[in-house]
Amino acid sequence: MNLLHRWKVVHDSDDSVTERLRERLSNLRIRDVWEFFIERLIWLSGISIIVIVALIFLFLLREGSAAFLDIPLRQLFGRRWYPIEGIFGIWPLMVGSILVTAVAISIAIPLGLITAIYIGEIAPDWQRDLLKPIIEVLAGIPSIVLGFLGWIALAPLIQRLGAPTGLTIFTGSLILAYMSLPTIISISEDALYAVPKSFRDSALAIGATQWQTIWRVVLPAARSGLVIAIMLGIGRAIGETMAVMLVTGNAANIPDLNLGLIFQPARTMTATIAAEMGEVAQGSLHYSVLFGIGIILFVITFAINSIASRLVGVQEAGQRRKRG
Amino acid sequence: MHLSKYAMCSVLSLILLFTLSACVQPVDNTASEEAVEGRAIQNKGSDTLVNLALAWAEAYQSVQPDVSIAVTGGGSGTGIAALINGTVDIANASRSMKEEEIAGAQANGFDPVEIRVAIDALAVIVHPDNPVDQLTIQQLSDIYTRRIVNWNEVGGSDAPIVLLSRETNSGTHVYFLEQVVRQGDDENEDIFAPQTLLMPSSVGITSEIRRNPNAIGYDGLGYVTEHEKVLAIAKDGNSPYVLPTTETGADGSYPLSRFLFMYTAGEPEGSIAEYIDWIKGPEGQAIVAELGFVPLNEE
Amino acid sequence: MSRQQAQKVIVAIITAIAALVVIPTILVIAFIVIQGIGAISWEFLTAMPRNGMREGGIMPAILGTVLLTFGTFIACIPLAIGTAIYLAEYAGENRLTRWVRLAIVNLAGIPSIVYGLFGLGAFVLFLKLGTSILAGSLTLGIMTLPVVISTAEEAILAVPQRFRVVSLSLGATRWQTIRHQVLPHALPGILTGVILGLSRAAGETAPLLFTVAAFYLPDLPASWFDQTMALPYHLYVISTQVPDMPVSIQYGTALVLLLFVLSLTLVAAIVRTRMRRRREW
Numbered sequence: 001m002n003l004l005h006r007w008k009v010v011h012d013s014d015d016s017v018t019e020r021l022r023e024r025l026s027n028l029r030i031r032d033v034w035e036f037f038i039e040r041l042i043w044l045s046g047i048s049i050i051v052i053v054a055l056i057f058l059f060l061l062r063e064g065s066a067a068f069l070d071i072p073l074r075q076l077f078g079r080r081w082y083p084i085e086g087i088f089g090i091w092p093l094m095v096g097s098i099l100v101t102a103v104a105i106s107i108a109i110p111l112g113l114i115t116a117i118y119i120g121e122i123a124p125d126w127q128r129d130l131l132k133p134i135i136e137v138l139a140g141i142p143s144i145v146l147g148f149l150g151w152i153a154l155a156p157l158i159q160r161l162g163a164p165t166g167l168t169i170f171t172g173s174l175i176l177a178y179m180s181l182p183t184i185i186s187i188s189e190d191a192l193y194a195v196p197k198s199f200r201d202s203a204l205a206i207g208a209t210q211w212q213t214i215w216r217v218v219l220p221a222a223r224s225g226l227v228i229a230i231m232l233g234i235g236r237a238i239g240e241t242m243a244v245m246l247v248t249g250n251a252a253n254i255p256d257l258n259l260g261l262i263f264q265p266a267r268t269m270t271a272t273i274a275a276e277m278g279e280v281a282q283g284s285l286h287y288s289v290l291f292g293i294g295i296i297l298f299v300i301t302f303a304i305n306s307i308a309s310r311l312v313g314v315q316e317a318g319q320r321r322k323r324g
Numbered sequence: 325m326h327l328s329k330y331a332m333c334s335v336l337s338l339i340l341l342f343t344l345s346a347c348v349q350p351v352d353n354t355a356s357e358e359a360v361e362g363r364a365i366q367n368k369g370s371d372t373l374v375n376l377a378l379a380w381a382e383a384y385q386s387v388q389p390d391v392s393i394a395v396t397g398g399g400s401g402t403g404i405a406a407l408i409n410g411t412v413d414i415a416n417a418s419r420s421m422k423e424e425e426i427a428g429a430q431a432n433g434f435d436p437v438e439i440r441v442a443i444d445a446l447a448v449i450v451h452p453d454n455p456v457d458q459l460t461i462q463q464l465s466d467i468y469t470r471r472i473v474n475w476n477e478v479g480g481s482d483a484p485i486v487l488l489s490r491e492t493n494s495g496t497h498v499y500f501l502e503q504v505v506r507q508g509d510d511e512n513e514d515i516f517a518p519q520t521l522l523m524p525s526s527v528g529i530t531s532e533i534r535r536n537p538n539a540i541g542y543d544g545l546g547y548v549t550e551h552e553k554v555l556a557i558a559k560d561g562n563s564p565y566v567l568p569t570t571e572t573g574a575d576g577s578y579p580l581s582r583f584l585f586m587y588t589a590g591e592p593e594g595s596i597a598e599y600i601d602w603i604k605g606p607e608g609q610a611i612v613a614e615l616g617f618v619p620l621n622e623e
Numbered sequence: 624m625s626r627q628q629a630q631k632v633i634v635a636i637i638t639a640i641a642a643l644v645v646i647p648t649i650l651v652i653a654f655i656v657i658q659g660i661g662a663i664s665w666e667f668l669t670a671m672p673r674n675g676m677r678e679g680g681i682m683p684a685i686l687g688t689v690l691l692t693f694g695t696f697i698a699c700i701p702l703a704i705g706t707a708i709y710l711a712e713y714a715g716e717n718r719l720t721r722w723v724r725l726a727i728v729n730l731a732g733i734p735s736i737v738y739g740l741f742g743l744g745a746f747v748l749f750l751k752l753g754t755s756i757l758a759g760s761l762t763l764g765i766m767t768l769p770v771v772i773s774t775a776e777e778a779i780l781a782v783p784q785r786f787r788v789v790s791l792s793l794g795a796t797r798w799q800t801i802r803h804q805v806l807p808h809a810l811p812g813i814l815t816g817v818i819l820g821l822s823r824a825a826g827e828t829a830p831l832l833f834t835v836a837a838f839y840l841p842d843l844p845a846s847w848f849d850q851t852m853a854l855p856y857h858l859y860v861i862s863t864q865v866p867d868m869p870v871s872i873q874y875g876t877a878l879v880l881l882l883f884v885l886s887l888t889l890v891a892a893i894v895r896t897r898m899r900r901r902r903e904w
Contacts, residue, residue: 035796038798039713039797039798043709045705045706046710047723048702049702049727052726052730052765053730055741056733059745060740063744079518080518084401085515110640111643114640114641118637119641122637122638134648135644135645135648136888136892137648137885137888138648140822140884141648142826142827142828142884144856144858144880145655145826145858145880147859148873153654156535159535164484165521166536178647178648181644209626209629209630212626238734239736241735241828242829242855246862249521251520251521253518265519270734273736274739274829274832275491276491278399278402278833280405282405282409291740291744297734297736297737301734301737302732305729305731364841364842374838374864375675378839381841382673382675392841397838397860398838411753526866527865527868528864
C-alpha cells in the first residue's frame with residue numbers, strides 16, 4: 001500500500017470514529033452521567049468496607065508494632081504486668097481474658113442452646129412471640145448498665161456467699177454469659193429452624209418422642225450452625241470491656257490452680273487497655289504495648305469470625321446437599 | 325475495560341479524599357500558658373485531687389464568673405501525660421513528675437512548673453469490724469508483697485487479706501509503692517503482689533472496704549468517711565503509732581503525708597496564674613480543710 | 624421410666640432453664656426501674672449537675688448521648704446504605720464480594736475497646752480532630768456499620784424480584800429501578816436496622832473513653848470539635864469515681880440510659896411489625 005492510500009484509510013477511519021463520538025455525545029444526558037456517578041459511588045462503598053478493616057489493622061499495627069519489635073518476646077509474654085516499672089508481661093492478662101471467657105461460655109452454652117431448643121421446638125406460638133422480644137431486650141441492655149449492677153449488687157452477693165472478695169472471675173463470667181446469650185440463642189434458633197421439617201416428621205413417624213427427635217435428629221443436623229453460634233458467642237465475650245472492668249477486680253494475676261480458681265480476681269486484656277490508655281504518653285513503650293494488646297484482640301476475633309464464616313459456607317453447602 | 329474501570333475508581337476516590345481532607349480543620353487543642361477568652365481552663369489528672377479540683381472550680385465560678393474550668397480525673401499519670409501532650413492547661417498530681425516525664429516535657433518545648441496546692445495524709449483503711457488497729461510500715465510492706473497473707477499474722481482474725489490498691493496511673497499508687505512497699509528505700513525493687521486488686525478510683529477502694537471485712541486499702545484522708553476504719557501507722561517498731569489527722573499531717577508526725585501538686589507548662593500566666601493564686605490563698609485553702617485534706621502551712 | 628415420662632421430665636427441665644434466661648432479664652429491668660424511678664424528675668432530666676455532680680440533673684450527659692447518636696447516624700448511614708445496595712444489587716458471586724462479606728463479619732466482631740483504640744489513633748491523633756464529638760461519632764459510626772449493612776441488605780433482598788423485572792422491562796435503568804422501586808419498599812426494613820444500630824451505639828462506653836468523653840464540663844458543647852459528657856460514661860464515672868454519690872442518682876442515670884436505648888429498640892420493633900402488616904406483597 002502506498003503512502004497516499006494509507007493516509008486515506010487512516011482519515012476515513014478517523015471520520016467514522018468522530019462520527020460515532022459525536023453521535024454518542026449527543027445522546028448523552030445529564031441523567032446518564034449522574035447515574036454513572038452514583039453507581040461508581042455504590043461500588044466504592046462496597047470496597048470501602050474492606051478498606052476500613054484494613055485501615056483498622058494498619059493503625060493498630062502502626063501504633064503497636066513497637067511493642068513486638070522492641071520488647072523480647074519472652075518478656076512480652078512474661079508472668080508479671082507492672083507497666084510503670086517497665087515490666088510488660090501480658091500473659092496474666094491473656095489468662096484473665098481466657099478464663100473469664102471460658103467460664104462465661106460454659107454457662108452460656110447450655111443456657112443458650114436449651115433456650116433456643118425451647119423457643120424453636122417446644123414453646124407454643126404465644127410464648128414464642130413473648131420470648132423473642134425479651135431476648136432482644138436482653139441484647140439491648142448496655143454493657144455498662146450490667147457492669148454497674150454487677151458492681152453494686154452482684155459482687156456483694158458473691159462475697160456474702162463466702163468468697164474472699166466479690167470481685168472475681170466468676171462475677172465477670174456470670175455477667176458475660178448473659179451478654180452472650182442473645183447471640184448464641186438467635187443463631188442457634190436459626191440453625192434449628194434450618195433443619196428441614198421432613199427430618200422431624202420422619203422421626204416422629206417411626207415413633208420417637210419429641211425429645212428423642214430433638215436430641216437424636218435435629219441437634220446433630222444443626223450441629224455446624226450451633227458451632228457457629230458458640231464461636232460468635234465466644235467472640236462477643238472476649239471482646240467485652242466495661243462489664244468485666246467493674247467486677248473482676250483487675251488484678252493482673254495468674255490464679256492459683258485450686259478449687260476456688262474461679263473465685264479469684266483477674267484482669268482482662270480489654271479492661272487493661274481501658275484502664276491504662278488514658279495515662280500513657282503518646283509514643284511511649286507502654287502506649288505501644290496497649291496497642292499491641294489491641295492487635296492481639298483483633299487477631300483473635302478475626303480468626304474466630306473467619307472460621308465461623310468458613311463454617312457458614314460449609315453449612316450452606318451441606319444444606320443444599322441435604323435438600324437434594 | 326478493566327484497566328480504565330479501576331483507573332476511574334481511583335481517580336474518584338482520590339477526589340473524595342481530597343475534598344474530605346480540605347474540610348477537616350486541624351483543631352488547636354494545645355493549651356497555652358494563658359487561657360483564651362471564652363475557652364475553659366482544662367484541668368486534668370490526679371484522682372485524689374479530682375473532688376478538690378471540682379470544689380475549687382465550682383467555688384471559683386462565683387469569684388470569676390467569666391472563667392470556667394473543666395475538670396477530669398484519670399490519675400496523676402494521665403494528667404501529666406496530657407500536659408506533656410499539650411492538651412491541658414493544669415495537670416493535677418499527687419506525686420512529683422518522674423525524670424522521664426520531665427524529659428518528655430522538655431522534648432516538647434517547655435519546662436514543667438511544680439506548684440504545691442495542698443497536703444494529703446494518706447490513710448490506711450480497713451473494714452470497721454476488723455479488730456486490727458495499728459500497723460508498722462514494715463508490716464504494710466509485707467502485707468502488700470504477700471509475705472504476710474492472713475490477718476491473724478498481724479493480730480487479727482483468721483481471714484485472708486484482700487489487697488486493694490489504686491491503678492498504676494495513680495500518683496497515690498506510686499507514692500504508696502515508694503514510701504510503703506519499698507519503705508522509702510531507693511534501692512528496694514519490691515512491687516505490689518500480683519494478687520492486688522487495682523480499683524478504678526479512691527471511691528472504688530472505700531466502697532469495697534465498706535462491704536469486705538477482709539480488705540485493706542489506702543486513700544487520701546479526704547476520701548475517708550465514718551464507714552471505714554483508719555489504722556494508726558508507725559514508721560518502725562520503735563516509733564509511736566499515729567492516726568492521720570489534719571494536725572498530724574501538717575506537723576509531720578504522721579509518716580505518710582505528702583504534697584499535692586498542680587503542674588503547668590512553663591510559668592503560669594493570665595487567668596491560670598490568678599486561679600492558682602486563689603487556690604493557694606485563704607479561700608482555696610479553706611476548701612482544702614473542708615474536704616478533709618491538710619491546708620498548706622503559712623509560707 | 625417410660626419414654627413418655629422421660630419426655631415430660633426433660634421438657635420440664637428445658638422449660639425451667641429457658642426461664643432461667645428470661646426471668647433474670649425481666650428482674651434486671653424491674654430492679655433498675657424500681658431503684659431508679661425515685662430519682663427521675665423534670666429537674667433530673669433538664670438541669671446541670673451541681674455539688675460535684677451529687678445533685679441537680681444529668682442533662683449534659685443526655686444531650687451528649689443524643690448528639691453522639693445523631694453524629695453516628697450521619698457518619699454511618701451513607702456508607703452503610705451504599706454497601707447494602709452494592710451487595711444486594713450489584714455484587715456478583717466473585718472473590719471481591721466474598722471479601723466484602725468477610726470484612727463485614729469481622730467488623731461486627733471487633734471488640735469495642737479496639738474501636739476506641741482505632742478512633743484514638745486515626746481520628747483524634749492522625750486526623751487531628753482531638754477528643755471531640757466528631758471523633759466519637761466517626762468511631763461509633765464505623766462500629767455500627769455491620770448491623771445496618773446486614774439488616775439493610777436483607778430488607779433490599781426482600782423486595783420481590785418482579786418489581787425490578789417490571790421496572791426494567793418498562794425501560795428504566797438499573798439505578799432508576801433501585802431508586803424508585805426497590806428502595807422505597809425496602810425503607811421500613813432499612814429504618815429498623817438503622818434504629819437498632821443506633822440503639823447499640825448509644826449504649827457503648829469503650830469507644831468513647833479516648834475519643835470524646837469528659838468527666839465534667841462546665842458548659843454544654845458548642846461545636847463538633849468540643850468534648851461532651853455522655854450517659855454511659857457518666858454512669859461509669861458516678862458509680863466508681865465520685866465519693867458520697869447518692870445511690871438513687873446512680874440508679875436514676877442507669878434507668879435513663881436503659882430507657883433511651885430500649886425505647887429506640889422498641890421503635891425499631893414497631894417499625895418492623897407495621898411494615899410487615901402493610902406490605903404490598
